[in-house]
Amino acid sequence: MAEVAAIRHIRLTDFRSYASLNLELRGQPVVLSGPNGSGKTNLLEALSMLSAGRGMRRARLGEIARQNGRGGWTVTALLSGALDESQLGVGVEAGSPEKRVVRIDGASAPGPATLLEYLSFQWLTPAQDRLFMEGAAERRRFLDRMVLSHDPTHGKSAATYEKAMRQRTKLLEDLPRADQTLLGILERQMAEAGVAMAAARREMTSRLAAGADQLNNAAFPAADLALEGALEEALSVESAGDVEEAYEKRLKDGRWRDAAAGRALEGPHRSDLFVMHREKQQAARLCSTGEQKALLIGLVLANATAIAANDSRVPLILLLDEVAAHLDAHRRAALFDILHETGMQAFMTGTDADLFEAWGNRAEHLDVRDSTISGSL
Known part of the structure; x- marks a missing residue:
């Protein structure tokens, strides 16, 4: 299987609870653990804005800017593969809160659909448990x-x-x-x-x-x-x-x-x-409820497996919010093994870091506290 491009750097400005974030990544799957309200889901939502559509929360662009911030917000990510890398950016300016600006390698792009030429996202959130x-x-x-x-x-x-x-x-x-x-x-x-x-x-x-x-x-x-x-x-x-x-x-x-x-x-x-x-x-x-959750995850994994089998030119990034919370140890281990086999980068959140223990060193474990991210304790 060819090396799959991955996000290696994320920068946020005035996005939700983040006044600023400058996060370097290793290109592995990423586990974000920490208490409720610490900023885990906000980071996943920020990444989801690097796609066509309204992101994983379907929020209005003007609602995303940090309270008491300057009014606008930006999300920038460095996508790195075996042969090249691209810097992808989206944001809104304070004076135009409902107009999304897209930049590719620093140059203005026609619109969010352009981002689909570089990467795509699939997400699962707790709200989808009742899909x-x-x-x-x-x-x-x-x-x-x-x-x-x-x-x-x-x-x-x-x-x-x-x-x-x-x-x-x-x-x-x-x-x-x-x-x-x-x-x-x-x-x-x-x-x-x-x-x-x-x-x-x-x-x-x-x-x-x-x-x-x-x-x-x-x-x-x-x-x-x-x-x-x-x-x-x-x-x-x-x-x-x-x-x-x-x-x-x-x-x-x-x-x-x-x-x-x-x-x-x-x-x-x-x-x-x-x-x-x-x-x-x-x-x-x-x-x-448990079977519905397993079916839902199974559909996401089936799509990831199909993409991996075809060596798609455009990488798929998975955003899995609280994905492990209602899975038993056997299913958690199976999920991590399958994701590892696809070679795709997945960002996963959870309040309990122990839920992701089966990943071992195959994933990058980060701790999130008050919208500050550090290496997991």
Whole structure:
């Protein structure tokens, strides 16, 4: 396996609880232990801002700046591989708290999507422990984050679709006087981008199935996946071109219906991911809390295994917040072994350093106290 690029340096300014941080790393997996409220999750969130989207907490950019700080914030990371290194930076200025500035090697970049050319992130947080019990939106975001680790263009498709859908919804408020030509253009954009999204999600479920087969670890049960959505289901039996044409026609025919509802009633924004415990043949939402956690981790590991097997050019960084808290010793050891085998860098948090003892010297252990980080005691 080729050497995987890793984050070797992190610098924060006025981010959440950090007035400043200048952290050198060895490129190994990183364990951050310390009491609640010490700044562990804030560091993971800072790293997650080096990606497309709103980060692992989905916070507004203006809410992230440190209280009593100067109003802006910055996150910079040095990504180092076998042959080269890149400095990636994001932040907002005090006068423009909702405008994210992106820099690559010191030069301005067009936007956050550019970062996907350098690295991608997958995260697990305690809030996701109820992923199989909550609404479909969270499962879509979870799956789409995985898709981005393989296909950076998925973010562009999603952005195009969302923008066209918002503009169409606004126009539909003025039926029948709305510009019919513009409506047709927007519906065509929705059809093209929406089918691309659905196709990418279908391909991702296939990758996850292959990754689960390669993983084949009893500590984390394999999952069978199904996508529930009109476009995804149509793509299983029709060509992408035919599905686009049919969806565009349904959008046109459904204008009055969507106008009355105030939103588009069909499309990839309403799709869902169905997950089943393979061995038990039981829906994930009906499994125990422990089994749901294991299934969730298993999906992340299946994706990591699939990426490692393909020697992806773009490294995947894992952000695992409180990942070990509800795992028994056997599953913790299995998790660390699998992560080690993938060669990927993972950042893990926990209140108890003993939970990560099985890592040994394969990981860098750091202690976090009052947003100050030092070598673990």
